[in-house]
Amino acid sequence: MINQHPETLLNTQLENLPGEGYVFNWFDWFCLWYPPGWLILFNRHWQHYHTDPDGWNWLEYGLFLIPGGFYLALLSRWLRLGFRSPRKEVGEFDPKYQQAFRQEVLGPIVKSYFRGELQQVENLPSTGPLIVAMNHAGMCFPWDFLTLGYLLSETRGWVVQPVASPALFEHPWVIWWLPPKWSQVLGGVRAELDNFEAAIAQGKILLYAPEGIRGPLKGWRRRYQLEKFDVSFIQLSDRYHIPILPVVCIGSESLHLWAVNFTKLQRLVKLPFLPFSPLMLVLLLFPSMGIWAMRTRLRYFIQSLEPARLDNNSNKGRAVAYQQAQQLREKLQLQIHQFLGKS
Template identity: 70%
Template sequence: MYSFNSYKFTWFDWFCLWYPPGWLILFNRHWQHYHADPDGWNWLEYILFLIPCGFYLALFIRWLRLGCRFPRNQEQLFDPKYQQAFRNEILNPIVKFYFRAELKQTENLPDAPLLVAMNHAGMCFPWDFLVLGYLLAENRDWTVQPLAGVALFDHLWMRWWLPFGWAQVLGGVKAERDEFEAALAQQTVLLYAPEGLRGPGKGWYKRYQLETFDSSFIQLSDRYNIPILPVACLGNEYLHPWAINLKNLAKKIYLPFLPLSPLIPLFALFPSMGVWAARHRLQYFIQPVYKTEFKAEFNSSRKMRSLTYQEAQSLRDKMQTLINQLLTDRN
């Protein structure tokens, strides 16, 4: 961790933590403490975040201040020291006091490297992934990195909300072969959502109903000889409750999903709440390492695709049964 001039919460930071439109301010202030960011938000714009519809004025003022252009692209690399600083100084109070997160059955945790497969949900900022990464790093002092689609790193809204490259600096790995292999070379723990965007995009009425698993993680596990660690998360379906996904409209405006819920009027008034999520307890249940049952020496690529697909759905069925049992026990 950075040993000099660590970020200290002020009264304004605590206010931002408990006032949902302020979470975006908190993320950016922390970044600006450690990085020179002349294109970033300033104090006037932060204050505008806190009032209804003020974000739109702040966005316009920032656009004018930058000379009517987008924030500059700056190539950024993963910085484990900054990830640890962000984890200890920003995520810690959110994980412990807001989401009240728990990591259960830790006796099932093996050695790294790992491919952690988790049911991803919530139709919001990926808090279930961030919280799991925090808990695994805290429990085992691991370097934990989420694997995500390329489009999620470079989307227009992400470039305005957060500093360009923020996700990469915090450890995000683009779902590309070169980046995947580079992460593995560092003996990292990769977080993976087998449902892809179908998980968070399925909507409230299908909560805790797992979507079809992609088979790519089975292939990656076999090719690179990485164990798969299944993790079942309870609570992530409630991060954005009562939401449905407007899929067709989302495609037209190039969003991964577009939720419609009773919370949307609040998001329209306070777009900075895009990194916020409803408060709910997050519980993670670590399962024994999953061992694939097929053999990679089959020569037929068609047969391999069929086998890996079947294997992925087999794991999906086992996780669905587990989640159903956990929900029954909890009730």
């Protein structure tokens, strides 16, 4: 299994990283603190390790940084590619590149911008496999997931893979923004039952949102109010005897302030959610800000491990699994209120 010897695996990855590592220079720091430049960071890092003739070039990067320039950059790239979309390559998970991306790009972002921190680390087990179940929110690029994955990897040396919406793999907007195989190479697991179960069966450490897409969809008005939990992670935990590690995230609701979901337009463009807020006026001028989020402090409170049930009822019915999932939801909701100082 991929997580049996994390220290040995990660040392091997470091030895085999292609060429010299990517080091933040003045332009990268400028991009970090200038919101339209975040997309440049992701693509520049990818191009440092991969040959990507269909990717963005320096002229187009420069256009990202001026109001309305992204539209000219998009036109330039489309003409350069001969009036076609970037190639839709299928990528395999690459732990070596995930390690490089985590250390060289996520590290500065998590430490300097999101100020991510783990609390109650004593509740972390020594190794996997695990289902790490977290309240997912923010109505933006999944920075709460990426930050938690980074912190767990730095603390325990784990190889962590997030369960992600299919839109992050194949939506045309994402294919133009990012390399087409970017999500797969970084370890994303499609949020579909067959893919989720296959990853569980392989004994991986997975980041999972029990609320599903309902978490981000609830918007600013229902912030920190947990939605109904799905039952699949309970059933798969019992079937494969894999424990669940609940995590409470405080700060994720502030990643996109005052956002509400425009349901009809969201369905029209086939996105998992389409947030509207005063910030969307800026996004129209700078579409490259689609992966950006507001600066906040992301705190993660590790809860006690929920061990897999090894009794004769491990293949429980859906009704029983549903009841257990909602009990966990109520438990985490109480923890959220306590951390927020509510009664």
